[in-house]
Amino acid sequence: MRYAVLADIHGNLEALQTALEYTQKHSLSHCIILGDSVGYGANPNECLEWSLKNAEFYVIGNHEAAVIHPDLRLGLIEWARIAIEWTAERLWPEHVKKIKxxxxxxxxxxxxxxxxxxxxPERFDYLFDLSAAHKSFMALGTTVGFVGHSHVPCFFSEKEGTGGCLKEGILKLRRNERYLLNPGSIGQPRDRDHRLSFGIFDDSELTFEIVRLPYDNKRASEKILAAGLPASLAYRLL
Known part of the structure; x- marks a missing residue:
């Protein structure tokens, strides 16, 4: 079975719609959401509604958690805190209930x-290096672990003790190896590539593919500015 693996949509409807056009064209009907469908972007309700309705599996991200736990906003940098407060004020009540x-x-x-x-998982730490990967492998009871949060597509392999950023393309997974995999970000990539990023996991062929697609980031940026959100959130999309 093939799964579209999406993370960190962050209210970016333009990016999400472009990704969905691709998944529909390639008959990817199963979807995993790794959290943070909201925050930063100007369309939190639309992105969250799609995620809640269509994801087969959906884990909470730190931005969803900050919506329902205001104390978590204290640890955010100013522009992120402003964005999540703006988001929390506008989310539909039924969405807040489902986030819980x-x-x-x-x-x-x-x-x-x-x-x-x-x-x-409840601390929302970053999985950036081999030290953090080792701790997660110790806790991992399965063959593959998927995480988001860093907005950078990457992998870590347990036995080989290697890891690094993933470029666009297919990673072949070995049957006697365990992996931690990150699909990158739909709504706010942070690897100096402004194209959206998501993954395709094939549990039969044991492959993980990183897909990068251009989208109307100018439109997404303009909507952030029009919403009165911090300008830095708009400019980092360009």
């Missing part, structure tokens, strides 16, 4: 899902 039901960790067959790390 999202888990920090999900396990399906040989796959584990979390937003930040496998070993401490």
């Amino acid at each position: 039901e999202l888990p920090y960790l999900q396990i399906h067959k040989q796959v584990t899902l979390a937003h930040g790390t496998i070993h401490s």
Whole structure:
């Protein structure tokens, strides 16, 4: 079975719609959401509604958590805090109710899902290096772990003790190896490539593909400015 693996949509409807055009064209009907469908972007309700209705699996991200737990906003930098407060004021009540039901960790067959790390999903730490990867491998009870949060597509392999950024293309997974995989960000990539990023996981062929697509980032940026959100959130999309 093939899964579209999406993370960090961050209210960017233009990017999400472009990704969905691709998944529909390639008959990808199964979807995993690794959190942060909201925050930063100007269309939180639209992006969250799609995620809640269409994701087969959906783990909570730090931005969803900050919507329902205001104390978590204290740890955010100013422009992120402003964005999440703006978002929280505008989310539909039924969406807030459903956010409260999202888990920090999900396990399906040989796959584990979390937003930040496998070993401490409720802390929303970043999985950037081999040290953090080692801790998550120790907690991982499955063959593959998917995480988001860093907005950078990357991989870590346990036995080989290697890891790094992933470029556009297909990574072949070995059957006797365990992996931590990050699909990058739909709505706000942070690897100096402004194209949206998501993953395709094939659990039969054991492959993980990174897809990069251009989208109307100018329109997404303009909508952020028009909404009165911090200008830095708009300019980082360009």
